Amino acid sequence: MIFIPRFTLVFIWGVFSFMMGIVIGILRPFHPSNVRATGMILCPVGFKILGVEFEIRNKENFKKQFPFVLVANHQNNFDMFPGGATTPNRCVTLGKSSIVWIPIFGLFYWLAGNILIDRSNKRKAKASMERVTKEILENNKSVYIMPEGTRGRGRDILLPFKRGAFITAINAQVPIIPVCYSSYHNRMKWNKLKAGKIIAQVLEPIPTKGLKPEDSVKLMDDVYNLMRNQIIELNKELGYEDFVKAP
Numbered sequence: 001m002i003f004i005p006r007f008t009l010v011f012i013w014g015v016f017s018f019m020m021g022i023v024i025g026i027l028r029p030f031h032p033s034n035v036r037a038t039g040m041i042l043c044p045v046g047f048k049i050l051g052v053e054f055e056i057r058n059k060e061n062f063k064k065q066f067p068f069v070l071v072a073n074h075q076n077n078f079d080m081f082p083g084g085a086t087t088p089n090r091c092v093t094l095g096k097s098s099i100v101w102i103p104i105f106g107l108f109y110w111l112a113g114n115i116l117i118d119r120s121n122k123r124k125a126k127a128s129m130e131r132v133t134k135e136i137l138e139n140n141k142s143v144y145i146m147p148e149g150t151r152g153r154g155r156d157i158l159l160p161f162k163r164g165a166f167i168t169a170i171n172a173q174v175p176i177i178p179v180c181y182s183s184y185h186n187r188m189k190w191n192k193l194k195a196g197k198i199i200a201q202v203l204e205p206i207p208t209k210g211l212k213p214e215d216s217v218k219l220m221d222d223v224y225n226l227m228r229n230q231i232i233e234l235n236k237e238l239g240y241e242d243f244v245k246a247p
Helices: 001-026 034-050 059-064 077-086 097-101 107-111 122-139 164-172 215-238
Strands: 052-057 069-072 091-094 116-117 142-145 176-182 196-204
Touching: 001 034, 001 107, 034 052, 034 077, 052 077, 059 196, 069 164, 077 196, 091 097, 097 107, 097 116, 107 164, 116 122, 122 142, 122 164, 142 164, 164 176, 164 215, 176 215, 196 215
Parallel strands: 052 196, 069 142, 069 176, 091 116, 091 142
Antiparallel strands: 176 196
């Protein structure tokens, strides 16, 4: 049984990594590359402890256009590992305002310059999304958003999207770069030395220049279908027989 010692060790490593992230945040508060710097501490060792093989493909797509809105699928709390390993330089994430109350992690998250949004209040949420657009345009930041808005937890390959990320990209007139992670919720074998493999596929930038807010629904649907099909292909490659779940 290696489950308990494995997750005890990765918890300790996570606490250490986020404390290092706090130190980085104190030295350069709210710098847009703090997330990437902390991810480089957390993820390589974290994957080794967990016995997970992680492969990222086509990350050169991040260099084709900048800044951008990165959209990715949201599976469970483990997202911090593939997400942290994938986040490019000068990219912050969009998260719930309640995150700041999580001990250690919350302080890191705030100092790392991530953007907090109050989803319980529509007026505040709209103002937060307007601030995201401002951050992209005025501070040359990219933003990492999970448009499902909640963890999928294996309920489907990809849950329906919310429009915020796509309206933001259109308002800022920056491309969307989808990142597709193969399914890992309930796929990893945590009691084995080699728990499994996760593939991250970075897709080509999708331009938004010339689009208007009323085009956001079509853009959202197009990106959703593109990502869903790509995740299915990654799952096929990994040999998951039940790679397609009914909506």
